[in-house]
Amino acid sequence: MPAPDPALLEQMFHRMSVARAIERLMLVHTRERKFSGWWHPGEGQEAAPIGATAALERDDYLWYQGRGSAWAIGKGMAAGLILGDLLGKMNGATRGKGGGVPHWADYSIGVMGEGATLGSVYPLAGGSALASRIRKDGRVSLADFGDGTSARGTFHETMVHAAAWKLPLIYFCENNGLLVGTRLGEVSPTENIADFAKGYGIPGIIVDGQDAVAVYEATREAAARARRGEGPTLIEAKVVRRHGHYAGDPQKYRADDEFDDYRDPVDVLAARLRGNSAERIAQEAEAEVKAAYEEALAAPEPDASVIERDLYHVQ
Amino acid sequence: MSSEVMGYNAAMGLGLVEEMRRDAEIFVLGQGVATGGWFGAEKGLASEFGLDRVIDCGISEAFEAGLAAGAAIVGMKPVINMGFGDFALIAGDEIYHKLAKWRYMHGLDVPMTAVIIFPIGTMGGAGPEHSSCTEVLGMHFPGLKVVVPSTPEDAKGLMKAALREPNPVLFHSVQGLGWARGEVSTDPEFIVPIGKAATPRQGRDLTIVTYGSMVPRSLEAADTLAGEGIDCEVIDLRSLVPLDWDCVLESVSRTNRAMVVHEAAKTAGPGAEIAAQIQERIFFDLEAPVLRVGGKDFPLPQHSDLEAMSIPSVDAIADTARRLFAI
């Protein structure tokens, strides 16, 4: 698989920097201002979503889980829509319904949305993948989930069929080793999530989740395989959850030396860029996020009519 | 208009076939659908439309319903035969969260067509886990349309309406009516609009609001009562969401007496909501409290004789009507 070309690398770095700037801002925002619900920080895990989404086409279907913002940003959603939504403003992606748990969707760029009952992404992605098989449209569906969510029954129900039918589906696991504070080893019989792939007769790929390029290459391969009609792939990115399960989590369950070998995905990707473009791109991203945040703060709040919006579509 | 006598399931299947012919985005998935379906409604589908659009799956109800949501979100029109209404609970997240709320949660006002077929009710010994009437769940969780046809013609017409509806529909086919036969329009443009009740019998003395398996029983009870000088109006709701309140309230404000009859368990069944709204909205038109006749608040027995005693009989409906008339 070819590595991403310099222009794509820069785009990846830009999007990762935007997601990182949102992370930093949200930690402050949730501490200092009113926030509806909980923010689940994604700092440290950005290479997985940024690498994976860079490997997808614009109209491939992404079903993501709700940690951080890098999946939506990686697929091309504007920071303003995300920040507006996190602040619950009318200029956000859901037009006034937002808060802690992200439900950002833009079907036109394949951001299909998030289900906050974890494990719901599997059959949803199975559905879009089956649609692609029926329509022969060459699209790939990606279901993103955390390691703890591999225990859901829908994981199995969907993959059994996807493997049997050779659906163009990628299961993408962000394995940060933690289910809130529970270690994966206490609740899973396998060392790796990718080990489950054997049972379905599909490739199970383990990839360095701190390196966006490694993730990109693995996802590219899986997407190509899916498009060739060879069926699903399970990718497991080993990632690091840098902060608490939610912003404000005291994290008493973490060890003191846990971050001794920590490699920040932003640094890992920056080192792959040419010259000193990293610094410039990071500054641009930060300015972009700051402006979007100011705009969100100033944007209007929803009124009660939002409660009754979007329940039924009228033709 | 031309019509033909056919069975309830066959009519439902005909509705499906006609819509599949006109819309290539419709596909059918379920356990055994490619081999004709457990209840025969899917007979012949696979040979006409091929295995790309008529898809058998394993025992995986959450997957089936979640797949319907995913496919509908990307614009296809899935029809899923869930086998039994009871299995709604296995696929609860997929039906009552994903299908019902996806667009709402994401702030999207877009079409989303999906038909989930839930065969409901008793059929003679299917037991407590294969006989439940689960339609009330669709009334309680917002975001879905809910229909329960009681005649072959409505089964066809509502299936066609559901496939042209830009919102997910829970289509409850009545297991006890599977072999009921009746005249069915063969006009491919014939549909029964969702949200419109029918009044199969007009009367002056009291209104029986019912749907599904209890429509034929209520009509039979009304025939008996007519001989006693009690003139019943019978409303077949056909849709529970949206519910045709105009029809119900207009009727009751004329007859001044109402009772609700359904096979579903009485406590917190659809009748509880219907009775409550009638008295909330037209209390001063009423001569008597709104009465309810429903299934017993017990699991449905495996034994078919006991099962028959667990759901409203024609006699029980008639007795309640007499009581209501006498108040």
Ligand SMILES: Cc1ncc(C[n+]2csc(CCOP(=O)(O)OP(=O)(O)O)c2C)c(N)n1
């Ligand atoms: C079906 C379901 N069960 C439980 C929860 C509550 N919950 C939210 S996040 C979370 C931890 C998930 O762990 P994992 O899948 O490993 O993802 P991570 O949080 O590590 O990103 C839990 C238990 C939920 N949202 N949905």
